[in-house]
Amino acid sequence: MKKLVMSIGICAVMVLAFAPLAQAQDEAPGEIARMTYWEAKAGMEGEFEEGLKQHNEFHVQQKDPNALYTWQIITGKYAGTYARGSFGNHWADLDLPEEFEKADEADSAETLDPYIGSANPVIYHYLADWSRPSATPGPKALTRVIHFHVKNGMQGKFSGAIDKIHKAIGETDWPSNYDWWEVVDGGDIPTYVLALPRDNWAGFEPADPSMSEMLAGVYGAEGVQEIFAAFESVDEEHSATYAYRADLSYVPAMGDSE
Secondary structure (H helix, E strand, O other), rough: HHHHHHHHHHHHOOOOOOOOOOOOOOOOOOOOEEEEEEEEEOOOHHHHEEEEHHOOOHHHHHOOOOOEEEEOOOOOOOOOOOEEEEEEEOOHOOOOOHHHHHHHHHHHHHOHHHHEEEEEEEEEEEEEOEEEOOOOOOOOEEEEEEEEEEEOOHHHHHHHHHHHHHHHHHHHHHOOOEEEEEEEEEEOEEEHHHHHHOOHHHOOOOOOHHHHHHHHHHHHHHHHHHHHOOOOOOOEEEEEEEEOOOHOOOOOOOOOOO
């Protein structure tokens, strides 16, 4: 599954894909997401899913306050693989209590590990200044995830184009919600990830006016050409759609964080 790690690095998740979700604690949520990408052993997808459900019971018993959301990739080269992550973390939140971590690993070794072909962790940083999250928090049914691996030394050119697009969307109130992430550990860098969460497939219908038309109204035809030319800074691009699996996710019950 080394190729999956490379794709997540070159094209980043789970990942990722998703608006940061409020932590159970009262503190403001952080901007770190930790994702794990799993491939089940051949022919053992059913056993893997049942094992994951059993492992979720461990988190229920522990009253774990941190939600663990699970997706299945349904299009692209890695269709059939799974992505699972926690969001809204601060870096310190990744330092789990030793006792809990040991118990978690022991339970996973029994319920999950026999059915996992590979497991690859990746850490992302949420880019709030580029994002326009949905007004309703939480995972949507589908998320289109587009990954951009930018050539070394050309991050400024790419960033400038995204800044302009984001600004124009805000000025025109163009109908789109999206979240941007960057890979900070576990993959090739610099890699940026655009997540487009939607309620259904119909939600991916192109907007009217199109993005090009919207941008032309703000920057003119030459401005649009300049923006799109900046994407020459990208040397790898990949898209996939993730389906949210509520049945494989762990979401703490109200009061479990108290």
